[in-house]
Amino acid sequence: MNARTARARRQALRRRAGLMAGWLAAAGLAGCADPVALLHQHEGGAIAQSRPAPPGLDAPYPNLASVPPPPPKVDIASQDSLRAMLEAAHRRALAVPAPPGGVAPSQSIPKPAPVAARPTSPPLLIGFVPGSAIVAPADQRALRALAQARGSARLMVAGFGEDGPQADAAASAKALTLAIERAQAIAAYLTAAGVPSDRISLNAAAMGRGGVAELVYD
Numbered sequence: 001m002n003a004r005t006a007r008a009r010r011q012a013l014r015r016r017a018g019l020m021a022g023w024l025a026a027a028g029l030a031g032c033a034d035p036v037a038l039l040h041q042h043e044g045g046a047i048a049q050s051r052p053a054p055p056g057l058d059a060p061y062p063n064l065a066s067v068p069p070p071p072p073k074v075d076i077a078s079q080d081s082l083r084a085m086l087e088a089a090h091r092r093a094l095a096v097p098a099p100p101g102g103v104a105p106s107q108s109i110p111k112p113a114p115v116a117a118r119p120t121s122p123p124l125l126i127g128f129v130p131g132s133a134i135v136a137p138a139d140q141r142a143l144r145a146l147a148q149a150r151g152s153a154r155l156m157v158a159g160f161g162e163d164g165p166q167a168d169a170a171a172s173a174k175a176l177t178l179a180i181e182r183a184q185a186i187a188a189y190l191t192a193a194g195v196p197s198d199r200i201s202l203n204a205a206a207m208g209r210g211g212v213a214e215l216v217y218d
Contacts, residue, residue, distance in 0.1 A: 123213070
C-alpha cells in the first residue's frame with residue numbers, strides 16, 4: 001500500500017467520523033429523536049420518506065348507537081330444554097334409514113299411505129350480522145309479531161351457518177356451531193315474547209344463510 005492510498009483512507013475515515021459526530025450531536029439536540037431516522041433522512045431517497053397514514057384515519061368515528069343490542073338472556077332451564085331439543089333434532093337429521101331389501105320381480109313394494117302435511121305459515125326469513133348470531137333489529141320486531149300472532153300453533157326454528165360446498169371439516173364444524181347459535185338466538189327472542197320453550201322446535205344446518213321461523217298448526 002503506497003502513501004497516497006493510506007492518506008486517502010485516513011481522510012475518508014476522518015470524514016466518516018465527522019459525519020457520525022454530527023449525527024450524534026443532532027440526535028442529542030433533538031432530544032428523543034431517533035438516530036436511525038436521522039441517518040435515513042441524511043441518506044435521502046425512498047428510505048427517508050415517511051410512512052403513509054393508516055387507511056380510515058380521517059374517517060368519522062363509528063356511531064355506536066347503530067350497533068344492534070344483544071339478544072335477551074334466557075334462563076338456564078330454558079337453555080337446557082332448547083339445547084336438548086336441538087341435539088335430538090340434529091341426531092334425527094343424521095340418522096339415515098337402511099335401504100329396502102331386494103324383492104323378486106313378481107313382487108311389488110306397496111306404496112305407503114301418504115301422510116297429510118301439517119299446515120304451516122309462510123316462513124319468516126331472519127337476517128343476521130354476517131358471521132355472528134346477532135339478529136337484525138327489523139327481524140327482532142318481526143319475531144315479536146310472529147309470537148303474538150301464533151295462537152296455539154307451534155314454532156319451527158332453523159339456523160344456518162354460511163358454509164360453502166368446498167369447506168373442509170373444520171370449517172363445516174364451525175359453521176354448524178354458528179347455525180346452532182343462530183337457532184338459539186331466534187328461540188330466545190320468541191321465548192322472551194311469551195312463547196313457551198316446549199312449543200319451539202329447533203333445527204340447524206351448516207349450509208345456508210341466516211335463519212327461518214314459521215308456525216306449524218297441529
